[in-house]
Amino acid sequence: MTTVYVIEGSEVTGPGGFWRAVGEAVNGPGGYFxxxxxxxxxxxxxxxxxxxxxxxxxxxxxxxxxxxxxxxELFDELVEIVHERAPGTLRLR
Structure with a gap:
C-alpha cells in the first residue's frame, strides 16, 4: 500500500517552515529529519x-x-530534488 505524505503548503512561511512541514509529514507531529x-x-x-x-x-x-x-529559486530546487531522488512521487496541489 502506497504511503502518502502531505506537506501543508499553507504552513510554509520560509525555509524553516518547510523543513518543519516535511519532518511532520514524514515522521508525524514534531517529526524531524x-x-x-x-x-x-x-x-x-x-x-x-x-x-x-x-x-x-x-x-x-x-x-x-x-x-x-x-x-x-528555492522552491524549484526542492522540486528538482524530489524528481532526482524519488521520481514520480510528487503531486503538486
Missing part, C-alpha cells in the same frame, strides 16, 4: 522516514503559497 537540502534528499531516498522500497507519494498542498514564501 533535518533542516537542509541534503537531509531532504536523504529522506526521499528511503530509510530516513520514507519507505526503502520507494512506495510513497509526496503530496504538496497549497504549493503556490509555499512557492511565494520560499521564493521561486
Amino acid at each position: 533535518g533542516r537542509n537540502r541534503d537531509a531532504f534528499a536523504d529522506c526521499l531516498s528511503g530509510g530516513f522516514g520514507t519507505p526503502e522500497d520507494g512506495d510513497f507519494v509526496l503530496e504538496w498542498r497549497d504549493h503556490a503559497v509555499s512557492r511565494r514564501a520560499l521564493g521561486p
Whole structure:
C-alpha cells in the first residue's frame, strides 16, 4: 500500500517552515529529519522516514503559497530534488 505524505503548503512561511512541514509529514507531529537540502534528499531516498522500497507519494498542498514564501529559486530546487531522488512521487496541489 502506497504511503502518502502531505506537506501543508499553507504552513510554509520560509525555509524553516518547510523543513518543519516535511519532518511532520514524514515522521508525524514534531517529526524531524533535518533542516537542509541534503537531509531532504536523504529522506526521499528511503530509510530516513520514507519507505526503502520507494512506495510513497509526496503530496504538496497549497504549493503556490509555499512557492511565494520560499521564493521561486528555492522552491524549484526542492522540486528538482524530489524528481532526482524519488521520481514520480510528487503531486503538486
